[in-house]
Structure formats: C-alpha cells, structure tokens
Amino acid sequence: MHAPDQAAAEAAAAPDPRRWRTLALLGVAQLMLIVDVTVVAIALPDMGADLGLDRAGLTWVASSYALVFGGLMLLGGKTADILGPRRVVLAGLTVFVAASLLAGLATTGAAMLLLARALQGVGAAAMSPAALSVIARTFTGAELSRALGVWSALGGAGAAVGVLLGGVLTSGPGWPWVFYVNVPVGAVLLIGLIRSVRPLPGSGGRLDVPGAALVTLATGAVVYGLVAAGDHGWLSADTLVAVVVGLVGYVLFAVRIRAAAAPLVDPALLRRRPVLRGLGLIFVATALMISVFFLGSFVLQQLHGFTALETGLSFLPVAVGTILGSSLAGRVLPRWGVRTVSVAGLLVAAAGLAAAAGIFSMTVLVLATSVAGFGIGAAFVAAAGSLFSAVQPQEAGVGSGALSTFHEFGAATGVSAVSSVAAAALLDPGFAAFAPGYWFAAAVALVAGLASLAPLRGTR
Template sequence: MVPKLLIGGRIAQGIGAAMLSPAALSVVTKTFVGEERNKALGIWSALGGGGSAIGVLLGGVLTAWAGWQWVFYINLPIGVVVLIALSRMLPAELPVADRGRLDVPGAVLVTAGTGAAIYALINAGDWGWVSVATLSTLAGAVVLYAAFAVVQRVVRSPLMDLRILARRPVASGTFMILVATALMIAVFFLGSFYLQHYRGYGALRTGLLFLPVAVATIVGAQSAGRAIGHQGARRIALVGLAVAAAGTGLPALANGPVAVVVGMSVAAAGIGAAFVASSTTALAQVTHEEAGLASGLLSTFHEFGAAIGVAVVSSIAAASIAGSDGSGFSRAFTFTAITAAASAALAAFVVPAGKPANHAGVPIH
C-alpha cells in the first residue's frame, strides 16, 4: 500500500509542477523586458537550480532528524504560505478568450512517446544499448512523436503550435535547457548515490555536502543574468557548458568525495549559467501573446531533460549503484563531461550570435 500511495503522491506532485512551472516563467516573461528580463531570468534560473540543490540539503536534514516522511509533510505548510503570498502579489489579468477543447489525442501521443523513450533509456543498461529491445522501443517513441506532429497540424485546437520550434532562438533555447537540466539532474543523482551508497555517508552529511553545490548554482546563474546583456547568450552558453564539462570531468579522473563535491560545485556554476542562456535565448524575442506557449515548451524540455539525465546515467552507473565497484560512477561522470563538452561545441553554432534585445521585439524566424 505504501509504495502505491508514494507513487500516486509523486504523480500528483508532477501534475502540479507541470502546471506551475510554465505559469511562473510566463509571469516573468510578461512582466519584464530587455535587460530587466535578463536579470529576472537569472534570478529564476538561480532559484530553480539552487532550489534543487537546497532540496537535497533540506531532504537530508529532515530525513536525519524527523524521518523521510517529513520530506512530503513539509510541502503542505510551504504550499499554503506560497498560495497566500501569490494571491496577494501576482497582478490580476483579464480573462483570455476560449481556445477550444483540450487536445486529448495529442496529449496521449506525446505522453506515450516520452514514456517509451524514457523506458528504453532506463532499461538500456540491462537490455544493451544496441539491443533489439532498446532500439525497437526508441523507434516506437519516434513513431509516436511523428504521429503527435501530424495530429498537431490537423486538429482545431492543437496542444502545441510546433511552428514556434522552427525559430532558431526557440529551438536552440529548448535544446540548451534540455541539456542543462539533464546535466544538473545527472550530477545530483550521481553525487547523492556516490556519497550515500558507495561511501556510506548518512542523509544529513550528504545533504550538507550539497550546500556548496547550491551556492555555486545560484552564483553561476546570477552572474550570467548580469553578464548576458553585454556578452550575449552564445558566449554565456559556451562558457557555462565548458565549465560544466570541466566540473564533471574532475570526479571522472580523480576518485574520492572531495573530488566529487568540488566537481559537482564547479559543474553547478556552469549549469546555472547555461540555464540563463537557454531561457534568455528562447524567450527574449517572443511576443507577449506567445510567452505562455514558449514558457510551456521550455518547461516541457526541462522535465524531459531531467528524465533523460536520470535514465542515462543510472544505466551507465547501474553496477556501481547496486554493488561496491566504483568504476560505474567514473564512467557516468565521464559520459556527463563528454556530453557537456559536445554541447558547448554545438552551442557555438546553433545559438544565435549577438546580444539580447533591450526591448520586446517581434519573433525572428
């Protein structure tokens, strides 16, 4: 009964987060323009990335002092306080026109495609990366995504206007946030398993070791938010991903908890900067009416990146997670470093050059 209740609760949390995240980002995009938007997106990225690391820290403290159940109990009073604060602070908006019925076929297809892709990646370590089971499941995911794209072109009220992804800024921004989120979740996942399961550290000690990671994420995002208006998103993305590659490369080359914590902290600073570059690139030039759609796309790729990050590194490090051999962690950190380095090289070509506009411009195709 407890596992079913736990899974059900997590599903409910996921549904709430899926509604809250794009709404929050849309508020930021609609409220600020120009350089103020860049700074606001820096704060948004710092709170998002830093909040994830702080969650690991607080989770360790609560688990050690009050029990793991309090990881869930604590959300209730926090949620009530935030709800009251938002009802007083958020500006009232005029109701929007009816946009038609919910695109149920599109929602089913994209959910099934994502589920199939994640299922294949999670089991690739057991099935084999080039096995028939893995490749056929991934092929099924591609077919489902293709069917989703077809449905979006023919239904009256599509779940997603895919034409916005044809714009270079939106496409490159969503790509970067997928990579940055995958890197962040991979680092957190590997770090927590390495410290707790391989090194045998308690929940409190592991949580405290994530404090510098949280600080580094906030510093990286805040610094990028202030610098992006002068340096441009391409340079911030390239530097951020390169720093992330260097950070994740450290625990791949040097064994020990110090190398892991230092490496995670360095990587977190670069990932925080990459978050700012991705959100600024994708959102800086969308119109006011498109802010909600663009924010929803960013949030979707953010969640997809998180799922991919966990699925891939858990498959690579499966032997080390289950046993006492630490070589799987080294391989997983090596893969993460290579991914970050390759993404930095790709960002140099796909991210538009130039500085973000200092006004709310029209979309560029």
C-alpha cells in the same frame, strides 16, 4: 484583444511594482516542485519498509510524479495561454498542496500514495509552465534576464536542497513529513500569489484535445522509456517499446498540429532557431546537473562512507555554485548574448566534471562539482533566454511548457545514461568504475559547448 495588440499592450505597460515579490514567490514555488523529486528519493527506503513495497513499487513512487509532471507540462502551458497564467498557477498550486497532504496521510497502503504522487504531478505540470509564463510576461529586457537568472538558480539548487531536506525529515519526524512540509509552505505561497500576481489575459479559444492527448501520451511514454533504460538497459523491451510508442505519438502529434485549426503548438514556434537552441541547452544542462547528483550520491556514500544527511550537506556547495552561475549569467546575458554565455557555461562545466573524473579526493569532488554547477547554472539561464527571445507573450505558456518538458527529458536521460556508463560501479563500487561516468558527462558538456559556438540568427 488580438494577439499582436495584446503583445504591444503588455510591452508598453508600466512595470508592475510587485514584480520582484511575485518572482520571489514563484521561485520558491518552483523550488518546492523540484525539491519534491530528490526529497522523496532519500525517503524511499523508509517508505518501502513501512508500506511493504518491493523494488518495482518504490520505482513507481519515485517515477509516477516525473511521468505525469513531464507528460502534462505542454498541456499546462497551453492552458495558461488560453485562460491566463494567473488562474493556472493558483489552480496548479492548490492541487499540488492537496495532493501532498494526501501523500502524507498514505501511511497504510501504496495505492493512495501512488494516486497522490500522480496528482502532485498534475498540479506541478499546471503550475510550473504557467509560473514561467507569468515571469516572461511581467519582466522585459535586462530585467527579464535577471529574473530568469533567479528562476534558474532556485530550480538548479532544488535537487541539493531536496537531498538535505529528505535526510533531515526522514531521520527526524519520519517520511510522511517529506510531503506534509509542502502544505504550510504551499498555503503561504498561495496567499502571497493571490495578492501579488496581477491578472494577465488569456488568448481565449479552445483547447485542441486530440493534440493534447497525443503529446501527453508521447511525452509520458518517452519519459517512462528513459527511466526504464536506467533500470533494465537501453535495449530492453520495456525501454524500446515505450520509446517507440512515444516517437509514434510525436509523429501523429506533428501531423495533428499541421491540420488543426487551433493547434496546441504553432508549428512555426518549433521552427525558430532560438527556440530550438533553448530546448537543446535545457536538455543538456539538466542531464549534466542530474548526473552530478546521481554519481555524487553513490561516490560519497559508497566510497567515502557518508550518511544521507552528510551527503546532502556536501551538495550545498554545488547548490551555491549553481546559484552564483545563474545569477551572474542573468546579469551579463543582455551584454554577452546567449552564445557566449552558453559556451562559457558548458566549457566551465566540462572542466569541473573532468577534474572530478581525474582526481580521487572527496575535497576535489565537492569543489569540482561546484565549479561544474556554476557552469551548468549559466547554461540554464542561456536556455531560457534563448527561447524567450523568440516567443511572443501570447505564446509564453506553451513555450514554458516546451522548456519544462525538455527539462524532464534531460533529467531522465541523464540518470539513464550515466547509470549505464557507470553500471560496473553500482555493482562493485570503486573510483575507477565511477570515473567513466564523470568523463562521459564532461565529454557531453564539451561537445555541447563547442556546438554552441555555431552562430544563430536571432541571438548573439
């Protein structure tokens, strides 16, 4: 079936009666992938003590997952378009669960743990964009906006859940259980998805291997450079070399997709303004969300004396705020449009972050960042809604991969940027030293909100 015929057939098909159950299963699976970032961060001190890892080793345990996850997502999305997203979701989840088991068993050496973390990234990079592709091809119209709201809510809450879960498991049965917990959860999800996700045809064709290699190398290099910026500074050799390598890789990738008969990404997709707006919004929203958790963890633990578990509990209101913002945005997006939702969300986020910066109070910090989470959750939905308003069903996988890639870029950039701005606070903790980090995040949200006021053809 040709692409236009396939798109028309999917649009005309009767709604899948299992679509909401499918969304719930895919949403929990995505939550598991996001949780795996912060749940491991809480367990790093115990891992280092048991495995004899130095600071560099611990950094690789934390960052290897993000590097592989971010580097391979565009490839995972394109594979979902070619083979059909159902196959790729199931394969990716299987790899992730098996790698989680391997990581939990890696109690005697760092090499096995690092290998397992990389394999987790491979599974996640296949599953995440393919899962979003399933949602984009299963729901239409106002239902798609609501589904994207649910998806964004679970993804946005994942960081807070990870902090809490990491504290509970590390202080209880021990750090291997931050990985073991994925095994029974993943097995149940796998069984449910096999029964619930309907077959969705792929477009067929061949994968552009040189293009895939170039974009994977470029993305991995840029993510590594952004992570290195947080550790070594923006002008360090590690940062500059990695970013330059990544940018050169992207230039070569741009040349490749214009020359290839069947490119990994259609160049026309990257010229569509709603797609560019969606990528920009997801980048900013993720950077802001990660900044909230990064700065909040230090403020609550170093200034207010909270334990890791107490810090995780304190972030639950932020997770609730994100869920409420995403859910509301999913409902009003069809009526208000992308521009109104994104502007409102980013301005609310800016107000919350400014309050956190200006008032030294634990209560105000939790309430203000919860308000910011509400606005950021709305921006997540606006990002996905903007992108998928200009993406055809046969492009949903690679579009999802691009969205997820910019999500990783935003996460790495957010940590690097606020850690640089608040560098003095990390050495000599004090509210006056942490406040610039929150002011910086508030300014970014304000500028992005004002920029979103610009009208855009194809959205409201």
